[in-house]
Amino acid sequence: MFASLARALFGTANDRSLKAFQRRVPEINTLEAGIAPLDDAALAHKTVEFRERLAQGETLDGLLPEAFAVCREASKRVLGMRHFDVQLIGGMVLHSGKIAEMRTGEGKTLVATLAVYLNALSGKGVHVVTVNDYLARRDAEEMSRLYSFLGLTTGTIVPNLPDEARREAYACDITYGTNNEFGFDYLRDNMKYRLEEMVQRPFNHAIVDEVDSILIDEARTPLIISGPAEDSSELYRAVDAVIAEMVRDPATFDKDEKLRTAILTEAGSDRVEELLRNADVLNDGGLYDVQNVAVVHHVLQSLRAHTLFSRDVDYIVRDGKVTIIDEFTGRMMDGRRYSDGLHQALEAKEHVEVQQENQTLASITFQNYFRLYPKLSGMTGTAMTEADEFAEIYKLDVVEIPTNLPVARKDTDDEIYLDERQKFAAVVKLVEEIHKGGQPILVGTTSVEKSEALSALLKQDNIPHHVLNARFHEMEAAIVAQAGAPGAITIATNMAGRGTDIKLGGNVEMRIQQELAHITDPAELAAAEQAIRDEVSKNQAIVKAAGGLYVIGTERHESRRIDNQLRGRAGRQGDPGNSRFFVSLQDDLMRIFGSDRMTGMLQKMGMQDGEAIVHPWLNKALERAQKKVEARNFDMRKNTLKYDDVMNDQRKEVYAQRREFMMQDDVASLIVETREELILSLVDRYIPEKAFAEQWRTAELTDDVKRIFNLDLPIADWATEDGMDREQVAARIEDAAAQAQAVRTTNFGPDIMRYLEKQILLTTFDSVWKEHLHALDQLRQGIGLRAYGQKDPLNEYKHEAFQLFTFMLDEMRERVITLLARVEMAPPPEPHPLEGIGEFHPDPHVEGYASEPAQYVGAPAAVTAEPPSGGAILPDDPSTWGETPRNSLCPCGSGLKYKHCHGRHV
Known part of the structure; x- marks a missing residue:
């Protein structure tokens, strides 16, 4: 108040x-x-x-x-x-x-x-x-x-x-x-x-x-760039055959459509284990033994594919591929793929080619x-x-922002029916009535399946219409552009006119583009254009007199925004129009999120077959249900973002550090600093402060120095020398490592050595970051279980993610120094190190969809110049370069490929 x-x-x-x-x-x-x-x-x-x-x-x-x-x-x-x-x-x-x-x-x-x-x-x-x-x-x-x-x-x-x-x-x-x-x-x-x-x-x-x-x-869900992982397509097919047989018995699984989850019951677990053994998929131990974790994952994804995902609703099969349908716009998401093996499970279910799985190389959320x-x-x-x-x-x-002209559209209260059959019968009856008056009609449906079911009903009554859904995606703009012509009937799946206005009388520009493309004579073209403009102007007057565009919604969506987008197609720029939504108690929103009390009340009222309930209070009840769903979805997105923010902080740090590496022409001082830090950490590990020489773990230190620096040093002998302490041991190891690096620099030439140091630093950084992303994925999947131990999963995730990040940096230092200690001239690697990288945008309501793996070429070729036998390559002396492959970096140190530098005239 x-x-x-x-x-x-x-x-x-x-x-x-x-x-x-x-x-x-x-x-x-x-x-x-x-x-x-x-x-x-x-x-x-x-x-x-x-x-x-x-x-x-x-x-x-x-x-x-x-x-x-x-x-x-x-x-x-x-x-x-x-x-x-x-x-x-x-x-x-x-x-x-x-x-x-x-x-x-x-x-x-x-x-x-x-x-x-x-x-x-x-x-x-x-x-x-x-x-x-x-x-x-x-x-x-x-x-x-x-x-x-x-x-x-x-x-x-x-x-x-x-x-x-x-x-x-x-x-x-x-x-x-x-x-x-x-x-x-x-x-x-x-x-x-x-x-x-x-x-x-x-x-x-x-x-x-x-x-x-x-x-x-x-x-x-995030955008993901991924690379190929191990192929397990045969396992998906084998598991799919088992699940397809098992789901015939409803007692073997429980599903929750509200949370979009499906799990095996105890009877289901026993049945699956029996079927997997018969199919020779499970040969060692029980289903939930540690060695069969991958099989359990495949089973659960296949169960979701069979019980929660429907063909022509969530996806369609086209040209031998499973193509996702966007639940919000109804459009086909060409090239997008569900993540975490779900898309492969759907491919196995539909008996099309099962494509290879991928692993994450880089990712970021839109937020x-x-x-x-x-x-x-x-x-x-x-x-x-x-x-x-x-x-x-x-x-x-x-x-x-207020409209330029007042909205003249009339929005009618929803009509609620007991079942879907009665609802669609009422929709067809209304379409028939309005069509007789010449008013254009736009009918919104929530899936390909329902748009085609409604189309079949209209065909039975010989009512002409256009169907716009994921199957006819290519014709979207053309169909929607003429949806405002007199008497036009358009059935659209959640995407009425997105990006293309529905203009009363028809769209002049689209008609000119479609109908006059073959005319080349300017005079003839001008006359034809004017004829179309006159016809559309006449049709516009007819449609306005008939009442404008009539929008019919055949179902309420989880999100009010989607309903408002459909309703908003009518009444643009002060045009007349109407809208009405039809709802049944069998609709997903009512069935999953609606109140059981409302359902019981309507049934007790003794509604007759074909009878509808219409009241503003029911509209408000539906709106409350939608608000609950929206609030739940917001909480889910907010929770996901909290976890992603942890990785985002690390991502920004990694990308900033990486850019800093690229901006430096010479990273030699950074390499020296890294080497010194690594040596000090090794000495700290094996020679504790104030420890006697007899307590030094010299054998282990010797082994690590050999493994990392490629140096065989007599550290055990040093320990017997009078006055030797840990600082002196560290200094001797550093001197030996620096001398070995100086020799390598002389052999390679300083310019090539500087280039190598920078490239090894960057490629190693990328490698450990990729492994870190995989570790965070694994951590994220299981962290929710910490709640059973009265611990906050988010705080636990932050703590462990930080520890993993620290470990990643330590691992990077060690790998960089190890590689530099062993680097040699080599022929170019085949295939390209980044071949097979793909891009993914996971699907919102199931952890993701993604784009078709796109080939990415961006990594520099390794230094591959081949020196004359026994000699070092000198940047200033081409006679020492030997046979240099054309795609290798030029030995002169310019940073260009040989074919674009000294080899361009060869």
Whole structure:
């Protein structure tokens, strides 16, 4: 009551934010009169003027009114679109590092140009992040016309782009790309061996389109770059055959759909063990014996594949591959793979080729990637429902921007039915009624399976329609573009119009692109274009008179945002429209998360077949159920992030240290320091302070010195000398190691030795970091069990992760010195040391999906020059180089390959 009174008196926080931004709108509008008369050259020169003023100490905030006015005028001339006042507010929200919530059809892509232009003036680069490659290409292509007119450069990052092209795109003032590509480039850069090979610049400002999808839905699991692991495809097939037989008996397993878990019962364990023995998979010990841990893992993943994942709902099988369907957008996630062996279990279940497993080489979550940007902002049609999460995780405030025109859409209360059959019958009946009036209809479903089931019902009644789901992904833009034509019926799976507006009467540009591509004569093309424009204009009037787009939701999603996205397709820019959702007690949300009391109450009321319950109270009950699910998902993401933050601190330290190594031309002093530290730690271990010489463990110290430094020293004899102490022993070992290193440096030549030291340091760092990531994965999987011992798993994880990190650094020091003590000239390694690396983005609701292993080439070739027999290579004397392979580094020490240096004319 008091909160409502306070809001009435002082306004909401959103109202106060809007007022602050609205005060600057009149100032921008006043400038329009002075900027409009400028010719194109003078308008474009404003960019140069702004940059000069920034260099003289002015701020971006101070330039905002003029920059926005210039961008608006340029948009009028180049794009034929003038920013509305509410779009100016949206641009200010983005510039201020907040999230702008703008309804569908309010022109978010155009809004972004204001903040992008202003922030690109600094020359530090602005990244515009989109949800898919199509939108990245489309937006970059359309908006680059505006930016180039104003003298700014635009680049696009898409998959399979070579490093040189990526570097050029990142060097542009504005760079468009997907969240995955930006994240993978960051990880790939931190696997490079030279600074000049890195493609990204220091981060400045990122503007994230569909920010809720990227920072919430896709951020539950990390991006992963992985390499090939041991092949176990035969084991997956064998285990799959066993599980397929076992799951016929429901008593053998228990599943929890709410938590998406499946476990074996006692009877199930006995049955599986019996079947595995019969299949010769289990030959040694029982199922849960230590030697059969891998088999248990395969069994549990296969059980999940058979009991929790459904074909045409969670994935489809296409071209002999299991392809994941994104639960939030309904799109196929081409190349993405579930992690931890689950995807292999699904491949075995569907009897397609089981691909090789992978091990992690580098990973980062979207939360930690996007928090690297000094300024982050975003835009979407639905963010207010997740405002708490944006504030807590990303420190981002959400500002709801008012629509340019009042919303005229009529939202009807949900209709609730006892079962799915009755619900779909009611949907078909409503579709038939509306279709007769010529009103276009968009029907949203939650899975491929349900979209096809509804399509079959419409076909029975001879109702023409289009189906848009993961099977017809390629036709998405074309189908959605015409979903607003008179009488059009479109069934869409959770992705109604994402990135493509549904315009009443049809989409003129899309029709011209599709229907007139074959016409080359300019006069004929102009006439055909005008005919289409006239037809669409006529259809628009028909559709508006009929009531606009009618949106029908066939099920409530776990997330209110997904429902709001579907509903938001209707009523854009003040257009008329309607929306209604149909729910049954058999729907997943009601069945898994709904109240049993509500189900019992409705059944006691004696509902007749085909009868629906409609009441605002039921809408509120559904909303409460969705809020509970959203809160639970938020807690899960927050908990995951707490663990990832531990690794993120270590990752930042490792990447910073690695970059420091690459920036140094000569790491010899660091190698000497590392060697001295290692020797002191060995002496401390085997010669305790104040111990008598008889207590020294000289044999063990001798063995370790031989193993690490490749030196056979008489340490036991030193112990018998009068006055010998531990400091002298350490000094003698250091002298011997330094002399041996000096000899190697003479043989190799100082330039090649310096190069070798740097490369061994970097490659060893990468190797121990990869092993450390694997150790953290293993630790994370079992740490939850510490709760049974009354210990906080997170604190235990932090403590042990720190110990593992310390061990990793000790291991790195020892390996670097050991390698340098044994390094020799060698032929080039085959195959390439980084061959087979792939990129993964795990699937949100099951630990992950990932992209197809992409070949990555970035490691430098080893020094492979072959000296003449018995002689050392001298950088200044080509006669000592012998036969140098063309792809090896040039022995002169330039750092270039031989074929690009002294060998280019050979």
